[in-house]
Amino acid sequence: MIYILLVTILLSFDTPDFSRNTYNAPSKYLKFSNPLKAMILSLIKVYQGTVSRVQGDVCNFIPSCSHYGYEAIEKKDVVLGMLMASDRIQRCHGFAMLYVNRYYSVAVDSIRGIKAFDPVKP
Amino acid sequence: MNFFIIFLLGQSIDFAKHLEEEEDYFRAIYEYKKVYYSCEDPALKDSVSERIAYLSLKLGDYNNALTYIKRLQNESGKERKLGFVYLLMNDFKRAEELWKDNDTLMAWLYLRKGDVEKAKMHIPKIEFKRKSPFLAGFASAVVPGAGKFYSGRAFDGMLSFLINASTMYSAYRAYRSGRDVEFYLYSGLSVIFYAGDIYGSVIASQEYNEKELERISRGFETRYNVWKFWY
Numbered sequence: 485m486i487y488i489l490l491v492t493i494l495l496s497f498d499t500p501d502f503s504r505n506t507y508n509a510p511s512k513y514l515k516f517s518n519p520l521k522a523m524i525l526s527l528i529k530v531y532q533g534t535v536s537r538v539q540g541d542v543c544n545f546i547p548s549c550s551h552y553g554y555e556a557i558e559k560k561d562v563v564l565g566m567l568m569a570s571d572r573i574q575r576c577h578g579f580a581m582l583y584v585n586r587y588y589s590v591a592v593d594s595i596r597g598i599k600a601f602d603p604v605k606p
Numbered sequence: 607m608n609f610f611i612i613f614l615l616g617q618s619i620d621f622a623k624h625l626e627e628e629e630d631y632f633r634a635i636y637e638y639k640k641v642y643y644s645c646e647d648p649a650l651k652d653s654v655s656e657r658i659a660y661l662s663l664k665l666g667d668y669n670n671a672l673t674y675i676k677r678l679q680n681e682s683g684k685e686r687k688l689g690f691v692y693l694l695m696n697d698f699k700r701a702e703e704l705w706k707d708n709d710t711l712m713a714w715l716y717l718r719k720g721d722v723e724k725a726k727m728h729i730p731k732i733e734f735k736r737k738s739p740f741l742a743g744f745a746s747a748v749v750p751g752a753g754k755f756y757s758g759r760a761f762d763g764m765l766s767f768l769i770n771a772s773t774m775y776s777a778y779r780a781y782r783s784g785r786d787v788e789f790y791l792y793s794g795l796s797v798i799f800y801a802g803d804i805y806g807s808v809i810a811s812q813e814y815n816e817k818e819l820e821r822i823s824r825g826f827e828t829r830y831n832v833w834k835f836w837y
Binding site for chain 1: 759761762765766769798799801802803805806809813817
């Protein structure tokens with residue numbers, strides 16, 4: 485079990501698949517300055533490399549919730565990043581497109597057509 | 607020879623006006639510039655310069671607008687026009703100094719600045735109900751999702767309520783059944799979602815205020831026709 489987990493982690497580091505998104509993906513290599521941050525970012529990478537790949541393109545936003553969470557934690561640190569990611573997951577539902585033009589702008593996705601554009605704000 | 611030049615300049619101005627009507631501002635500016643650099647008459651130069659500045663503002667080229675406004679030789683209305691440029695460049699302080707006497711323009715300036723109270727001092731009719739970020743956060747702390755309802759995002763609020771209620775209930779069920787690992791897992795998730803909802807509600811109310819202010823400012827611009835003061 486541990487062996488499978490390790491292999492999955494290594495695989496997800498080696499081949500990050502950002503090709504599905506037109507959005508400019510965050511940096512490829514993790515910085516291990518903060519162990520908690522590195523752990524959470526690793527978990528997101530594992531999710532992206534395993535579950536997300538199988539699940540396909542289901543997020544209503546560009547960047548997708550996992551990329552948003554990754555970027556938020558990387559840029560804003562663990563606590564604020566987690567809050568932002570959690571808020572984003574709660575906003576990702578079928579009615580999110582109703583708020584386009586008011587709170588989100590429109591982004592064009594090569595697979596699903598139109599999505600809501602909601603990047604991490606600086 | 608002079609007649610020929612005057613004829614050509616007249617043609618250029620007519621063509622620039624036509625381009626302006628077609629909203630082809632970039633080429634209209636080009637035509638006006640041709641006239642500006644060919645003519646000697648100060649009055650004509652002023653009127654052309656004023657058009658170049660106005661169209662540059664429409665195109666968002668504020669520095670060009672500023673340059674041509676500063677070149678105006680006729681001082682009447684020059685300061686008011688400069689105020690427009692400074693306002694669009696978000697230099698509120700300078701615009702405020704130039705527009706002191708005009709209530710409509712001052713109200714518009716404060717609306718763009720986000721200071722509704724000061725805008726109301728100039729035009730009391732302005733109505734804006736600000737959503738309190740504190741109240742939104744507090745509402746979400748009491749009932750998850752309520753802050754988002756309050757901030758005008760009903761669907762976000764509903765989903766937040768469902769996510770929070772289901773994770774909390776799962777944690778409660780795991781606790782009742784004595785399944786420790788599951789209890790810790792769901793409790794952790796509940797805390798993350800609960801805190802995320804409060805944070806999201808505060809941000810949602812701030813975004814609501816921002817967008818609403820933008821909408822009111824745009825409405826004010828049309829209703830009071832603020833651009834009439836340009837002329």
